[in-house]
Amino acid sequence: MIKVDRRILKTQEALKKAVIELMAVKNFDDITIRDISDRANVNRGTIYLHYMDKFDLLDKIIEEHINNLRELCHTASEMSFQEGNYVWFEYFADNHLFFSTMLNTKSSAYFRSQFLDLVVQEYKVEVDVTEGINQGLSEDVILQFFGxxxxxIVEWWFKNGMSVPPRVMAEQTGILLDRNF
Incomplete structure (x- = not known):
């Protein structure tokens, strides 16, 4: 495994944080490289050492979180829906700024699409339309419905200021999923 210089990691984290903070107060299309560099306290040229442009930066942030969620799914694959959901809701809470920004702004369509695709992929192994309560139903309809x-529910949770604790969200959504898979 290649060890990455701490300064590079620190700079990349500052850039990621800066763009998310800016998106919380400004439309992504209106954010400039100068805005990002000022917020991250780096030179404009430093951004281009790490990313092609602001779109590449945002894509990398989204990709990182989707990959982290996918990894959490694999880690939680042997857990009940409640336990597995708790892992997700804790991750959502720990990364509140990113998720609340991405799910509550005009710029959220791409992330929402990626998030929905991930949920559908992960639940695909749970759907059985050959027997049980979902027998005879379309697998695609079930997956899109639950995805x-x-x-x-995650969007609702952030829009309402995470007023329900992650553990309660995990338990209640887990119960609903257990009833249907």
Whole structure:
């Protein structure tokens, strides 16, 4: 494994944080490289050492969180839906600024699409339309229905200031998922 210089990691984290903080107060299209460099306290040229442009930076941030969620799914694959959901909701809470910004801004369509695709992929192994309560139903309809439900409840949670603790969110969404898979 290649060891990355701490200064590089620190700079990249500052840039990621800066763009998310800016998106919380400004439309992404209106954010400039200068805005990002000022917020991160780095030279404009430093951004281009790490990213092609602000779109590449945002893509990398989204990719990182989607990959982290995917990894959490694999880690939680042997858990109940409640336990697995708790892992996700804790991650959401720990990364509140990113998720609340990405799910509550005009710039959220791309992230929402990526998030929905991830949820659908992860639940695909749980769907059985050959027997049980979902017998005879379309697998695609079930996956889109529950994927949209999960993404929707996470959006609702952030829009309402995470007023329900992560543990309660995990338990209640886990119960709903257990009833249907």
């Amino acid at each position: 949209a439900a999960v993404v929707g």
